[in-house]
Amino acid sequence: MDQLQKFKDYLSLKGLKNTSQRLVILETFLSSESHYSTEDLYLKLRIEHPKIGYATVHRTLKLFAECGIAAERNFGDGQTRFEPVHGEEHHDHLVCTRCGLIIEFEEPQIEKLQESVAATHQFTIENHRLELYGLCSICTAADL
Amino acid sequence: MDQLQKFKDYLSLKGLKNTSQRLVILETFLSSESHYSTEDLYLKLRIEHPKIGYATVHRTLKLFAECGIAAERNFGDGQTRFEPVHGEEHHDHLVCTRCGLIIEFEEPQIEKLQESVAATHQFTIENHRLELYGLCSICTAADL
């Protein structure tokens, strides 16, 4: 099922309304570079849809997160970011502290070790976050 | 070297002053349960030292972080927390999403895998954060 259908299903399930703003925001959100903050997306939308307000963008992003279309991320810069979820494997992030580059990665072995740590403490894991902060290859090179 | 000495050295290195507030805050910070938010520590201090202001607590916690006595943590609840650092191994956290319990753990194998992920992307890791969110053993049991 595609994301648009998933969103519409969620709206009707919850008795919410299918508005033009929500569809425009979804389309823009899905169509490009990930890791949007509310502000990022608001500014991008404003170019073609200057009527859409900041609060609506923010509310809609929260709605995406609620229905599983987006995941909330926080990379410690004081802004919450949202990234599209496409039902793929869970992934984690490398974050360049100099240029802001964000790279996604998957490492099933780490996930397994996390499970074993949780088991040791009789913890039931619901989700996790792993971020590696440092310099990307370009910034590392520039640093020499 | 103990933490008090480390703090005093840092102060004189930076030409900062050794005030009674700073010492009281350090003592209280080190003397008990970790993972304080500014507010937590402010409220705790207020019992015995009602004159100490919120801003001073906050500034002092930042100072601890600067000189390596404290580490800043953010568990996604919108509050920055500070935990005492005692020069031990780096550790990560299990966070109970129901009762708020925080358990620390170390898993060197995970650290190694992180290094290999970074190497794959020619990334130079400066630091990382790993948090496992879920239910602690007690909340898991209560959930049945």
Next chain:
DNA sequence: AAGATATTGAAAACAATTTTCAGAAATTAG
């Protein structure tokens, strides 16, 4: 002890996020 400099606490400023509210839009009922 005096002078120079940093610190304090209260309040104001900030930044990100969330809420309020009245008018507008979407859905449902008739």
Next chain:
DNA sequence: CTAATTTCTGAAAATTGTTTTCAATATCTT
């Protein structure tokens, strides 16, 4: 199709956590 009901929107205001300002005070140096 129209009216009635309910949700949504956008602008502005409110909230929350954090940071800064500033005048009075404390600390350090000589």
